[in-house]
Amino acid sequence: MNSLSYVSIMKEWDIVAARQMGRELSKQIGFGTVDQARITTAISELARNIYLYAGEGQICFEAIKTLDQKGILIIAKDNGPGIKDLSQVMEDGYSTSGGLGAGLPGVRRLMDEFDIETEVGKGTKISTKKWVR
Amino acid sequence: MRIPILKLHNYLLISIQTELDDQTAINFQEDLLREIHTTEATGVVIDLTSVEVIDSFIAKVLGDVVSMSDLMGAKVVLTGIQPAVAMTLIELGIHLQNVPTALDLEQGLLKLHQEMGE
Ligand SMILES: Nc1ncnc2c1ncn2[C@@H]1O[C@H](COP(=O)(O)OP(=O)(O)OP(=O)(O)O)[C@@H](O)[C@H]1O
Ligand SMILES: [Mg+2]
Numbered sequence: 001m002n003s004l005s006y007v008s009i010m011k012e013w014d015i016v017a018a019r020q021m022g023r024e025l026s027k028q029i030g031f032g033t034v035d036q037a038r039i040t041t042a043i044s045e046l047a048r049n050i051y052l053y054a055g056e057g058q059i060c061f062e063a064i065k066t067l068d069q070k071g072i073l074i075i076a077k078d079n080g081p082g083i084k085d086l087s088q089v090m091e092d093g094y095s096t097s098g099g100l101g102a103g104l105p106g107v108r109r110l111m112d113e114f115d116i117e118t119e120v121g122k123g124t125k126i127s128t129k130k131w132v133r
Numbered sequence: 134m135r136i137p138i139l140k141l142h143n144y145l146l147i148s149i150q151t152e153l154d155d156q157t158a159i160n161f162q163e164d165l166l167r168e169i170h171t172t173e174a175t176g177v178v179i180d181l182t183s184v185e186v187i188d189s190f191i192a193k194v195l196g197d198v199v200s201m202s203d204l205m206g207a208k209v210v211l212t213g214i215q216p217a218v219a220m221t222l223i224e225l226g227i228h229l230q231n232v233p234t235a236l237d238l239e240q241g242l243l244k245l246h247q248e249m250g251e
Contacts, residue, residue, distance in 0.1 A: 034220055037221045045225075102227055
């Protein structure tokens with residue numbers, strides 16, 4: 001099985017392609033329907049942020065394993081403008097685009113682990129994991 | 134892609150059967166408002182039974198559709214939201230308050246009848 005795959009985000013339809021790939025992989029890994037919805041939604045948020053704020057980037061998927069757990073790792077990366085105030089964008093309701101501002105704080109709640117690296121002018125990399133319960 | 138809008142008496146019925154990308158959602162919003170205007174519909178049921186993902190963007194579009202239709206004098210009821218979608222929405226922090234919902238299309242129509250005292 002190919003455990004590492006990615007979708008390039010360049011146009012709006014790629015957001016749909018990314019979540020379809022994420023749903024397929026999370027099904028294969030053995031996630032239940034609610035977790036599949038959580039993972040797919042998280043991917044949709046990350047992919048749309050890339051499309052809206054960075055113009056283009058990538059969503060990478062990986063099936064991951066420890067001794068006693070299986071899960072999925074999703075990495076969203078772009079070479080866009082980066083994020084100046086991280087604590088602000090992680091607040092519910094903060095948006096620079098007239099959105100609901102639910103994306104990033106929502107992804108953190110939907111997934112089990114969440115990590116963000118960003119540098120103004122360089123880009124943003126968000127890594128997030130979910131484990132099969 | 135265009136989502137079909139059916140007319141039944143003074144109601145409009147929509148069953149969303151496709152994967153909702155952003156452009157389809159926006160087109161739908163425009164189409165529905167135009168239909169409400171031309172048909173003078175007083176009620177709208179949007180059935181979401183087949184929708185597997187509602188993210189923050191789609192949620193915003195749906196919420197906006199409800200308020201815009203309201204302004205135009207048509208009540209909207211959302212029906213058939215899947216359990217997994219409902220849980221995900223709440224975890225995203227989206228509560229869709231003030232948005233009337235019902236279990237399925239039939240209940241949705243019933244709710245419209247009641248709300249309009251017909
Ligand atoms: N990849 C990114 N590059 C640069 N800025 C970003 C990126 N992702 C998010 N941001 C910034 O963080 C803010 C918050 O993002 P978040 O996804 O939480 O909300 P939103 O996209 O504004 O609205 P919503 O996702 O609810 O539609 C954005 O408004 C944007 O300014
Ligand atoms: Mg967002």
